[in-house]
Amino acid sequence: xxxxLACAAAxxxxxxxxxxxxxxxxxxxxxxxxxxxxxRSPAVTTGWQxxxxxxxxxxxxxxxxxxxxxxxxxxxxxDALAALAAGAAAVAxxxxxxxxxxxxxxxxxxxxxxxxGGSYPSGHAxxxxxxxxxxxxxxxxxxxxxxxxxxxxxxxxxxLLVVGVDRVWLGAHWPSDVLAGWxxxxxxxATATAVAHRRPGPGTRPSPP
Numbered sequence: 517x518x519x520x521l522a523c524a525a526a527x528x529x530x531x532x533x534x535x536x537x538x539x540x541x542x543x544x545x546x547x548x549x550x551x552x553x554x555x556r557s558p559a560v561t562t563g564w565q566x567x568x569x570x571x572x573x574x575x576x577x578x579x580x581x582x583x584x585x586x587x588x589x590x591x592x593x594x595d596a597l598a599a600l601a602a603g604a605a606a607v608a609x610x611x612x613x614x615x616x617x618x619x620x621x622x623x624x625x626x627x628x629x630x631x632x633g634g635s636y637p638s639g640h641a642x643x644x645x646x647x648x649x650x651x652x653x654x655x656x657x658x659x660x661x662x663x664x665x666x667x668x669x670x671x672x673x674x675x676l677l678v679v680g681v682d683r684v685w686l687g688a689h690w691p692s693d694v695l696a697g698w699x700x701x702x703x704x705x706a707t708a709t710a711v712a713h714r715r716p717g718p719g720t721r722p723s724p725p
Contacts, residue, residue: 517710523703530696534619534636543690547622551687554628561628567682568629573610573643577603580647587655598712599650602704606646609700610639623687631688638689641697644679648672649705654712 533539554561580603588596614634621635652672659665676698683689 517706520703520706520710523699523706527696527699527703530692530699531617531636534692534696535617539690539692543622543692546691547684547687550684551623551626551628554685554687555626561685564682564685565628567678568631568640568686568688571640571644571679571682573607573639576643576647577607580650583651583655592655594712595654598708599654601711602646602650602708605704605708606642606701609704610637610642610697613637613700614639619690619693621688622690626687629686629688631686635689636693637696637700638680638683638693639697640679640683641676641689641694642700643697645676645698645701646704648675649701650708653705653709 530539554564580599584596584599584603587599611633614636617636618634619636621629621631624631649672652668656668659668680691680694680698683694684691
């Protein structure tokens with residue numbers, strides 16, 4: 517639960533910073549530089565635009581549901597249900613927070629992205645991070661050794677980094693939107709994991725796995 521509390525604190529601080537405009541010193545220059553580079557490199561940008569479609573939240577959540585169904589069928593019901601809860605929460609949280617914060621996107625006028633609506637948090641970042649985290653933490657069997665565990669996390673980190681760069685490059689999101697998506701995902705998956713793996717108190721019967 518400590519991980520969930522840390523993510524919750526970070527989300528709260530970042531949201532306050534965004535609402536008060538404290539992130540502009542980083543968000544503005546990074547976003548302008550990224551969009552300018554995108555406009556100068558149309559061939560590269562076309563690749564990022566294809567990636568934008570391939571990494572839509574619906575595809576991440578679909579892949580995640582297929583994975584948790586497989587795990588559920590193997591008898592690991594508690595982990596599968598925790599992953600399902602985290603994914604469902606991510607689907608609900610993204611549009612809710614976007615509406616509440618109502619942050620404009622950085623560069624829709626550049627015409628590089630099909631994104632619309634509020635900017636904070638990044639839905640792509642939130643969906644991809646939620647699915648990657650619950651697959652790594654809840655669905656995959658324990659790694660046989662430390663090297664394999666690090667390789668898994670390295671692959672996951674690369675996926676999230678690529679998605680994050682895509683959102684900033686195309687002017688769909690500010691960097692802090694992407695960071696917020698990652699933090700919200702960490703909060704949701706850490707909470708679901710803590711609930712699924714909580715130890716029964718004295719006198720209570722343990723729930724089935």
